[in-house]
Amino acid sequence: MHELGVVFHIIDDLKEVGKENNIEKIHSVTLQLGEVSGVVPHLLTDAWNWAAKKNELVEGAELVIENLPAVTYCEDCGCEYETVAHGKICPKCGSERTYLLRGNEFLIKEITAT
């Protein structure tokens, strides 16, 4: 359900981009999706395939998803580690004083259009 709402936002953004660039038809949309962005890629694709049919600008456009890995930084020992494997607690020193460096991105990277 969440993915569908997100797809509506993407289509709204694309309509704006379309206007700004004088675009008639979008052929593909490339998204960058962080590993811990909370969006599930295959559900996003399903929602896209459903919603894109209802809008002339993006009808039939392919959705390309680039996954970005999530990395967490530990303030106590200064190391960087994989967020999904270890969560909030640093695997090297056991500290909880950690924060997410990257991995929650959710961007429209580029489109191809005519």
Added chain:
Amino acid sequence: MDKVRVIEVKRSIFESNDQDADKLRKELRESKTFLLNLMSSPGSGKTTTLTRTIEVLKDKYRIGVMEADIDSDVDAKTIAATGVKSIQLHTGGMCHLDADMTRQGIKELDVTDVDFAILENVGNLVCPAEFDTGSTKNAMILSVPEGHDKPLKYPLMFSICDVVLINKIDVMPYFDFDLEKCKQYIHMRNPEAKVIPICAKTGEGIGQWTDWLSEQIEESIK
């Protein structure tokens, strides 16, 4: 046929909603309306807590409630019985409200005679946290039967809330709910969050909650 162009967009999906939310917050500030966005899982006691809150504050402030629901009006009927102005927002299958839907609700509610507007968001601890509604403050309810580990499972929700109400504390003896541990988990995500244990059914702790609300409302309407 025209040549296919590649256009770099580099735009965050949430960016347009965030800007819209900031704009709505400013508009509400100008119209001297405090908007509370209340979030929780289904069944945590949002509507009961609201009914209690309204009883305490309705003589002091002009209150308006927006009940967001996927497709029913059960909650709106309960709120209407308290005598305050209320409307039902149907999200049409969507799991959250965004700033634009909130603005439409505010328009329908008509806040020219409302000091304290409340948005009862869709019962869900995931999606509503991702979309800024434009509210002045965010509150959430975590009820005892849900367990004290929820701040670990839904960190984003706990990190965006100004206040966390721990509801149904009357049944604490029957559940393995550790209040101190829960507070600790909340403050790990959000050191600024105010945590208020309440029981909407008996009224315990409601005074502390309505005092906090009154302070915030006074700040917004002066």
